[in-house]
Amino acid sequence: MKLTEIVKSLNLQVACGEQQLDKEVCGGYSSDLLSDVMANSKKGDVWITLQVHPNVVAVAMLKEIAGIVMINGRMPEKETIEKAESEGLPIMTSDSPAFELVGRLYEMGISGKR
Amino acid sequence: MEMKRKGMKNRVLFQQEFEIQGGDFVNAGESSCKIRNTLREIGINSDIIRRIAIAAYEAEMNVVMYAQHGTMKINVYQDNILLIIDDKGPGIENIELAMKPGFSTATEEMREMGFGAGMGLPNIKKNSDVFQITSKVGQGTSLEIKILLNGKNG
Ligand SMILES: Nc1ncnc2c1ncn2[C@@H]1O[C@H](COP(=O)(O)OP(=O)(O)OP(=O)(O)O)[C@@H](O)[C@H]1O
Numbered sequence: 001m002k003l004t005e006i007v008k009s010l011n012l013q014v015a016c017g018e019q020q021l022d023k024e025v026c027g028g029y030s031s032d033l034l035s036d037v038m039a040n041s042k043k044g045d046v047w048i049t050l051q052v053h054p055n056v057v058a059v060a061m062l063k064e065i066a067g068i069v070m071i072n073g074r075m076p077e078k079e080t081i082e083k084a085e086s087e088g089l090p091i092m093t094s095d096s097p098a099f100e101l102v103g104r105l106y107e108m109g110i111s112g113k114r
Numbered sequence: 115m116e117m118k119r120k121g122m123k124n125r126v127l128f129q130q131e132f133e134i135q136g137g138d139f140v141n142a143g144e145s146s147c148k149i150r151n152t153l154r155e156i157g158i159n160s161d162i163i164r165r166i167a168i169a170a171y172e173a174e175m176n177v178v179m180y181a182q183h184g185t186m187k188i189n190v191y192q193d194n195i196l197l198i199i200d201d202k203g204p205g206i207e208n209i210e211l212a213m214k215p216g217f218s219t220a221t222e223e224m225r226e227m228g229f230g231a232g233m234g235l236p237n238i239k240k241n242s243d244v245f246q247i248t249s250k251v252g253q254g255t256s257l258e259i260k261i262l263l264n265g266k267n268g
């Protein structure tokens with residue numbers, strides 16, 4: 001499934017990386033602990049988190065995350081957007097809490113297990 | 115420092131060095147990203163790159179979080195990749211405790227940023243074939259991370 005479909009279905013706002021929304025999503029991971037994401041996320045995951053600082057971009061790039069969804073109406077910091085833009089990493093935002101987003105993604109067939 | 119040549123097997127095929135600034139959370143992780151990009155360019159297998167990326171990132175972040183300054187060196191050999199991270203900083207008093215999953219002295223501010231799960235050093239160990247950590251309190255910490263390349267991984 002492509003990121004565009006997720007953006008549409010979950011009504012996400014696109015903060016950056018609009019040109020990269022045709023990226024394929026293979027699964028999902030939800031965590032706010034960066035070492036946990038480093039250890040347990042997988043290539044092609046969509047990452048659901050409340051973290052908005054620039055270090056999330058390094059984590060996402062190193063783990064080849066397809067895109068980040070920031071929850072609860074949290075907006076990425078300026079440096080986060082700049083870094084993500086230069087790396088071609090899509091960042092989306094939503095007013096919904098993580099539970100809601102993960103549940104909807106699961107319904108769409110995105111799983112945390114592969 | 116010049117590497118001693120012990121025949122072809124130990125010849126450094128590729129070498130790179132990065133400076134890491136303690137407390138610089140904005141640029142933190144960039145050295146690890148550069149290492150990853152370089153390893154990709156020279157055609158290292160993606161599973162090896164994944165393991166090096168995790169180890170490099172966790173080591174880099176520990177320098178940013180706890181030390182004043184550090185360097186990260188990567189040496190690619192015929193049959194292994196060696197990452198060496200040296201820092202000037204407070205050092206680690208009890209290495210065994212620091213290696214325990216969940217142990218962390220991260221500040222409240224760092225925890226709010228999602229650091230301080232106490233998973234960094236265990237993650238590094240899990241992803242290396244050989245892992246050595248040495249530290250002198252009041253001086254600094256050194257990590258040596260070796261990942262073997264064999265036919266199927268290299
Ligand atoms: N380079 C270092 N200099 C001084 N102390 C360190 C260094 N690296 C690790 N430590 C100490 O070891 C502890 C455990 O490190 P580890 O990387 O496993 O977890 P963490 O950094 O606390 O959390 P996480 O890595 O999950 O964000 C740290 O909290 C810190 O007290």
Ligand SMILES: [Mg+2]
Pocket residue numbers: 172175176230233234235
């Ligand atoms: Mg750490």
